[in-house]
Amino acid sequence: MDTVLTLDSDGHLAHLSDWSEQAAEQLAASENILLSDAHWEIIYVLKEFHQRFALSPPMRPLVRYVAQQLGKEKGRSIYLMQLFPPSPARVASKIAGLPRPENCL
Amino acid sequence: MANYCIKSDTMTQRGAHEFCLQNEGLNANSVSCQTIFYQNLLEYLQLASVKLLIKQIANPMNFALLILGPPYSTQASASALRFARAALNGGHSIYRLFFYHDGVHNASAMVTTPQDESSLPQQWSELIEQHQLDSVVCIAAATRRGVLNEQEAKRFGKTGGNLSPGHEVSGLGQLVDASLNADRVMTFG
């Protein structure tokens, strides 16, 4: 059974500490995404990015970082687009329980 | 006799010409508050049979101003305002005002001053209105400091927006764009 998550008006977690793998599945469902191993791999890379740089990455740095961590095949925007449509940086950070990338770009 | 400045489309035409019109039978409201394309302007003036005084500026520049200082706490905002006025009076254009860091407080409509002192946020709004300037307040910096437009206020569940007229809230991309496309970038911190 789904736990009730507190979300902000954009559907991101209001409290990042609420994140769990179960929460991620719920957040993914709200984006019509069923999480596969390929998704989880990216989600954990994103969490690591946030842990390491204290930032929620927009597309370009995300692609670069995925390429560094998981190899060039996966570090491509088309690959991320297939997993987290329509806007991988926004959708994936939501599911990974990162702050909403600031509207700065 | 009032002078009205009309700019060509500064967004697409670099080094835009500035025109000074002498106010002869010209409806001030119809020209002072909108940007008119160079071509359309000439056609319009022909139709209106207005005597046109064109002042060609030797070296017209498009300035971008990055304003980091809050109103009153430091002089930075007042200095930037004086610079902007002097640039416009000298026939130059302002590509964009970008309010960032504590500068976002210059866009707060809540700022209130005694009758014998001028309100910097109000003066900025008036300058923006008068010259139809592009003014951007960084959304991230402003949100952190409690300067929000109606839409953002609603989104974050706050009681109401407090953004002064004339400003737009947008991202740092607008600063990057201004840095790449304005002729000169000035920081006022």
Next chain:
Amino acid sequence: MLLHTVNKSAFNSGTLGDCLRVVAENDAVLLFENGVYGALDNSHGKFSHREHIQKLSASGTRFYILQADCEARGLDASALLPIFTMINDADFVTLAVEASAIQSWY
């Protein structure tokens, strides 16, 4: 040519010194706001940048000071290093136009 602007007083900030250290021969330096105190002729010791300014001036750097900020603070032109040219807001704009870029030291 770069335009450097300095708006902090030399008496409580290293900003003017930081600026002068990297100013190049054909650059221009404008003191405004509290920066105008850095142009005083009679300052002494660690607060005085007179020698540095004179040396730079001799090699071609131009020095300006904003009139409105001097007047507001009661600084008379006679109290300032003669190297400084007093300018108004319109001249400030002209300097920015002439410069390839503007570095603001604050």
Next chain:
Amino acid sequence: MDKPAIEKPEDRAILLVFRHAPYGNALAREGLEAALACGAMGATTNVLYINEGVWQLVEPQDSHAIDCKNQAAMASALPLYGVEAIWIDEDSLKQRNLTSTDINAGKIIDRTQVQALLATSQAILSF
């Protein structure tokens, strides 16, 4: 967030000059965010750490207790955002008795190189 790179004039570079220490005020943090935005949008970007700004690069930093984001950690993301040209003023390091082993990134340049960097930049954003 996923906007394509903007159009830009050829050979136009943005220089961000970081002159303030981290944490004491938001200039360091917000300057860095501006640099990250420049990089993320594909602008040719240079970053110069000079004067008090060099403290931003000192490692290790642990800003947990003062409830701030780790400035050095954020700065280390610059290359991922496409900002590779990171310069540090040598004199500023010396004045503070810092050496290359105290800082986490960038290339140390002397006064003449700082002057050249300023002279060749068309847009300077000072933080």
